[in-house]
Amino acid sequence: MKNFLLPLLCAGALxxxxxxxxxxxxxxxxxxxxxKKIQIGYLVKQxxxxxxxxxxxxxxxxxxxxxxxxxxxxxxDGEKVMSAIDNLAAMGAQGFVICTPDVRLGPxxxxxxxxxxxKVITVDDQLVAGDGKFMTSVPYLGMSATQIGRDVGTELFRxxxxxxxxxxxxxxxxxxxxxxxxxxxRTDGAIAALKDAGFPASRIFKGAQKTxxxxxxxxxxxxxxxxxxTVKHWLICxxxxxxxxxxxxAMEDRGFTAENVIGIGINGTDCIDELxxxxxxxxxxxxxxxxxxxxxRTAELLHQWIATxxxxxxxxxxxxxxxxxxxxxxxxxxxxxxx
Ligand code: FCA
Numbered sequence: 001m002k003n004f005l006l007p008l009l010c011a012g013a014l015x016x017x018x019x020x021x022x023x024x025x026x027x028x029x030x031x032x033x034x035x036k037k038i039q040i041g042y043l044v045k046q047x048x049x050x051x052x053x054x055x056x057x058x059x060x061x062x063x064x065x066x067x068x069x070x071x072x073x074x075x076x077d078g079e080k081v082m083s084a085i086d087n088l089a090a091m092g093a094q095g096f097v098i099c100t101p102d103v104r105l106g107p108x109x110x111x112x113x114x115x116x117x118x119k120v121i122t123v124d125d126q127l128v129a130g131d132g133k134f135m136t137s138v139p140y141l142g143m144s145a146t147q148i149g150r151d152v153g154t155e156l157f158r159x160x161x162x163x164x165x166x167x168x169x170x171x172x173x174x175x176x177x178x179x180x181x182x183x184x185x186r187t188d189g190a191i192a193a194l195k196d197a198g199f200p201a202s203r204i205f206k207g208a209q210k211t212x213x214x215x216x217x218x219x220x221x222x223x224x225x226x227x228x229x230t231v232k233h234w235l236i237c238x239x240x241x242x243x244x245x246x247x248x249x250a251m252e253d254r255g256f257t258a259e260n261v262i263g264i265g266i267n268g269t270d271c272i273d274e275l276x277x278x279x280x281x282x283x284x285x286x287x288x289x290x291x292x293x294x295x296x297r298t299a300e301l302l303h304q305w306i307a308t309x310x311x312x313x314x315x316x317x318x319x320x321x322x323x324x325x326x327x328x329x330x331x332x333x334x335x336x337x338x339x
Contacts, residue, residue: 038068040302041088041096042295043081045125046212047074049242050269051291052099054337055123058295059097068303078105085112094306095119097298103128103180106135119305121312123298125182134181139312141298143266145182148287148320149189149237152264155322156190156235157197159262159284163233167200171231173224174206175217175238175247183212183239186266190237209243217246225254233260234282241265241286245274248282258282267291268323269337275328285328287320290335294318 042059044052056072063070071093075081081100088096095118100109106127113120124142127135134140160170172194177183191204205228207220217238224247234256236247244265251261261282265271268288274281301312323331332338 036092038303038306039071039088039091039093040068040299040306041071041073041084041093041098042299043073043075043084043096043098043100045075045099045101047072047076050272051240051267054269054291055099055295055298058290058292058297059299060295061292062296062299062303066300066303068299068307070299075101077101078108081105081109082112085109085116085118089116089118093118095121095302097121097123097302099124100127106138110135110138119302121298121302121305123294125180128181136314139301139314141294141301141312141316142182142318143186143289144317144319145185146189146192148266148289149186149191150193151189151287151320151322152186152237152266153190153193154197155264155285156237156262157194157199160199160233160235163262165233167198167203169232170203170235171224171228171233172199172204172235172237173221173247173251174204175220175236175243176206176208177212177239177243178208180212180239186239187237194235209238209246212239212242214242214246214249217243218250219246221247221250222253225250234262236261236263236282239266241267241270241274241283244283244286245271248274251282256282258284266320268320268328268332272328272332272338275323275325280325285322285324288323288328288331288335288337289318289320290337292336 059070073084075084103125121139126140127138129135174187176187205224207224209216209220236244238244244263248263258280262284263282264284265286268286269291271286274283304310
């Protein structure tokens with residue numbers, strides 16, 4: 001764990017990933033005939049989000065290390081996913097990693113991929129079948145969502161106590177996106193940890209985001225704020241940094257500041273500018289998960305699967321570490337997320 005931030009939970013067991021430098025999965029080929037490099041696609045649902053740009057960066061680094069090519073594609077809707085798969089097949093790619101814009105596209109994605117003979121690994125958002133169950137036959141790597149959510153709740157409570165806020169003056173603004181399992185597990189985890197710590201259930205308020213961007217979380221938080229005008233201090237949790245950032249902005253519009261807001265995000269990649277602001281805001285901190293390492297590892301596993309036939313582990317989970325204004329530069333540097 002020294003040279004690798006994130007312990008990974010794989011099939012329920014805690015293990016440390018090998019360092020990025022390890023393992024030389026070689027392309028099949030010989031000294032004589034030069035062969036075309038293995039190509040893989042890396043498809044992400046929100047290419048504008050720094051999280052996914054850092055995943056791409058990690059995947060590209062894996063390609064440079066193991067000598068394969070990564071085709072980066074933004075797939076913001078189902079149609080784009082399907083044409084991306086067709087294009088990858090046409091260019092001779094042999095597989096792709098995907099964070100899908102809609103997990104219910106699972107069966108359609110897998111049909112198309114299988115017809116084209118492409119191997120698939122899912123990252124972040126696990127595919128769901130027609131019966132609503134996870135498609136566990138497709139290898140998956142993603143966050144330990146419940147645990148990371150619990151960590152958010154624990155830190156929110158700790159900071160609230162540190163500031164001496166009374167529960168009766170405080171509210172939890174939970175920006176939710178419950179149709180996505182990893183999102184629901186994160187906010188449920190935060191709520192569970194707060195309740196376990198003694199935060200009253202009656203002070204927990206939810207606002208659903210329709211879209212997982214700043215306007216979506218801004219609108220969701222606004223509804224919560226309108227419904228609960230007497231709350232003096234706010235705690236905020238959401239599925240990710242963007243969810244918390246929208247809520248912080250909505251609170252600022254109503255006069256709340258860093259003094260009476262504690263928001264803790266998840267990702268740690270989408271709050272760098274916020275934490276760098278000269279004056280603190282209500283965005284107190286984030287659970288950092290290493291997007292470059294997720295990108296590196298999924299690309300590496302897919303390449304290995306294609307090159308050597310060794311299938312990836314079915315289910316790998318990443319953990320998070322808490323960053324605030326006090327330590328984020330240092331931690332992000334150490335993780336290679338910022339120079
Ligand atoms: C989901 C979220 C992303 C990131 C990822 C790990 O896909 O939308 O922001 O948190 O999980």
